[in-house]
Amino acid sequence: MLRQEKPILCMEGITKIFPGVKALSDVNFTLRQGEVHALMGENGAGKSTLIKVLTGVHNLDGGTILFNGKNIEPKSPLDAQNIGISTVYQEVNLCPNLTVAENIFIGRQPKKRGSIDWKLMNRKSQEILQRVNLDIDPTKLLSSYSVAIQQMIAIARAVDISAGVLILDEPTASLDDNEVKQLFKLMRKLRDEGMGIVFVTHFLDQVYEITDRITVLRNGKLIGEYETSELSRIELVTKMVGREIDEKEHSKQNKRVGASLQRMEENFLKAVGLGKKGTIEPFDLEMKKGEVLGLAGLLGSGRSETARLIFGIDKADDGVIQVGEKEIAAMYPKKAIEQGMGFCPEDRKKEGIVGELTIRENMILALQAKRGMLNYISRKEQEEIANKYIKMLQIATPSMEQQIRNLSGGNQQKVILGRWLATNPKLLILDEPTRGIDVGTRTEIQKLIRTLANEGMTVLLISSELEELVACCDRVIVLRDRSPIGQLCGEDISESIIMKTIAGGGKNVS
Ligand SMILES: Nc1ncnc2c1ncn2[C@@H]1O[C@H](COP(=O)(O)OP(=O)(O)OP(=O)(O)O)[C@@H](O)[C@H]1O
Ligand SMILES: [Mg+2]
Numbered sequence: 001m002l003r004q005e006k007p008i009l010c011m012e013g014i015t016k017i018f019p020g021v022k023a024l025s026d027v028n029f030t031l032r033q034g035e036v037h038a039l040m041g042e043n044g045a046g047k048s049t050l051i052k053v054l055t056g057v058h059n060l061d062g063g064t065i066l067f068n069g070k071n072i073e074p075k076s077p078l079d080a081q082n083i084g085i086s087t088v089y090q091e092v093n094l095c096p097n098l099t100v101a102e103n104i105f106i107g108r109q110p111k112k113r114g115s116i117d118w119k120l121m122n123r124k125s126q127e128i129l130q131r132v133n134l135d136i137d138p139t140k141l142l143s144s145y146s147v148a149i150q151q152m153i154a155i156a157r158a159v160d161i162s163a164g165v166l167i168l169d170e171p172t173a174s175l176d177d178n179e180v181k182q183l184f185k186l187m188r189k190l191r192d193e194g195m196g197i198v199f200v201t202h203f204l205d206q207v208y209e210i211t212d213r214i215t216v217l218r219n220g221k222l223i224g225e226y227e228t229s230e231l232s233r234i235e236l237v238t239k240m241v242g243r244e245i246d247e248k249e250h251s252k253q254n255k256r257v258g259a260s261l262q263r264m265e266e267n268f269l270k271a272v273g274l275g276k277k278g279t280i281e282p283f284d285l286e287m288k289k290g291e292v293l294g295l296a297g298l299l300g301s302g303r304s305e306t307a308r309l310i311f312g313i314d315k316a317d318d319g320v321i322q323v324g325e326k327e328i329a330a331m332y333p334k335k336a337i338e339q340g341m342g343f344c345p346e347d348r349k350k351e352g353i354v355g356e357l358t359i360r361e362n363m364i365l366a367l368q369a370k371r372g373m374l375n376y377i378s379r380k381e382q383e384e385i386a387n388k389y390i391k392m393l394q395i396a397t398p399s400m401e402q403q404i405r406n407l408s409g410g411n412q413q414k415v416i417l418g419r420w421l422a423t424n425p426k427l428l429i430l431d432e433p434t435r436g437i438d439v440g441t442r443t444e445i446q447k448l449i450r451t452l453a454n455e456g457m458t459v460l461l462i463s464s465e466l467e468e469l470v471a472c473c474d475r476v477i478v479l480r481d482r483s484p485i486g487q488l489c490g491e492d493i494s495e496s497i498i499m500k501t502i503a504g505g506g507k508n509v510s
Helices: 047-054 077-083 100-104 118-131 147-161 177-192 204-210 233-241 258-262 303-311 333-338 359-371 379-392 409-421 439-454 466-472 495-503
Strands: 007-018 021-032 035-040 062-067 085-089 165-169 196-200 213-218 221-227 267-276 280-288 292-296 318-323 326-328 341-344 427-431 458-462 475-480 483-489
Touching: 007 047, 021 035, 021 047, 021 062, 021 196, 021 213, 035 047, 035 177, 035 204, 047 165, 047 196, 077 085, 085 147, 100 118, 100 147, 118 147, 147 165, 147 177, 177 196, 177 204, 196 204, 204 233, 213 233, 221 233, 233 439, 267 303, 280 303, 280 458, 280 483, 292 303, 292 439, 292 466, 292 495, 303 333, 303 341, 303 427, 303 458, 333 341, 333 359, 341 409, 359 379, 359 409, 379 409, 409 427, 409 439, 439 458, 439 466, 458 466, 466 495, 475 495, 483 495
Parallel strands: 021 221, 035 196, 035 213, 085 165, 165 196, 292 458, 292 475, 341 427, 427 458
Antiparallel strands: 007 021, 007 062, 213 221, 267 280, 267 318, 318 326, 475 483
16 A cells, blocks of 8 residues: 655754764655654664664764654654654663563653552553553563563553654564564554554565565665565665675575485484473484584474573583583583584673674684683784684674674674684584574575585574575474474475474474
8 A cells, every 4th residue: 555644754864973984874764654664774784873863862963854844853762752753672671670560651650649659550551551452461570571572562652652653673583473463463553543663674574564665775875765565575685785686595505415414424412311390391412513403493492492401501400411422411601612612692682792892802702711711812813813704794894993882783693603603613503693684694694504514513503584494404303392393304394394393293203
């Protein structure tokens, strides 16, 4: 449907310069009432920066912003909110140890005779939640609900405060299919009520499912604005990356076949009866040298938990791990690193980056731990490592001395990947390695995984993207309800068979 509503937001000639980086140059962006508008571009293209100048996180170096025809210059997110522009980020920025109602009314609690009117606050919260179709108890702690629900609560709060513009910066990254559906239902409802919604995501399917128009940025410049229905996926990707790429280009040809597959016999690691009560049922697992083993399953099926047990982040209360011939009584991360293992976690903010350190410093952390703290890595070697992986992973940065917190989300993730590659691991565990990574680089990383495996590295790959498992894996283990329920090899690894196995009724563990 073509929406001809009037613009609620007009950003014109927007320029933002950071030391060494022109993050935005002369960008125009128009948002209409009653539309969902995708903001697309590769990692570092300037999407989050555009949002941050709009919401007063950063000041402008040039350009104007019109909101409902009036000039605005938000000085802070709160200021933007008061004007009518609310943002919900991927990381929910609410307080887990307050109740849902308290979170909805933070900073604006209704008062009665000088103290908080709890009754009124809880009742109003109920109404606000109902508006976004959430039937939950506002007096419960926020932390008692899933990330998806928390995100919807954040949206409910945002919507209640200001009904003009809602900005969602990669809100779906950690949601499962069902939760995404719920979120989209809400977005449609709000759109139909006349709200303008800006939606940032790296999932193309979602763009085509939910958005009316698309604005594409590349290297901080505006490439164009399009009706979603008039722009094919290939055209969109080409505009984002600035060159022709085949979105379906799978590195399948790089996979082992026939004799070469047969030769992959030697185990790198074997787990017997490994398990942890309440987390994952005891399971057996073998990982061959040079194999890419995939873990498939729904969110909460036990994929990350399996990886965390193997690397010793969580302690197993059952079973043993054997690395080569050696039996390891109790695995813990330092030991795992000594054994040649690396672990690239899913939650980079919490377990990955050290914001104040530079790219170079972040990149050598794991190698330094592996060599021991007394065995200082020379500045020269540090620089060689940083240079190598900045190039290999195409990290967009003016310099290796840039603080990592100043990189775009996707580029931060690449640094963490580089950190583990630098240890030259024999087993690399990758938990959702391409989440938040743009389509072009995603294909590159998948190719890299295959190349490393063909050179002898063992890779344990956790991914919600079936395409990614199909592209990379020699073998896939499917988990359901905290147990492995199926195993697929070679030609059997297809999206439809993985799906069937996840749903039940697929191949059984042999
Ligand atoms: N506070 C900052 N200081 C210095 N440079 C910054 C800062 N914030 C962003 N940049 C740079 O500006 C550019 C645009 O980054 P931005 O975060 O807007 O990208 P993005 O399009 O959101 O990418 P992603 O998809 O990876 O999230 C990047 O080169 C980034 O390194
Ligand atoms: Mg971003």
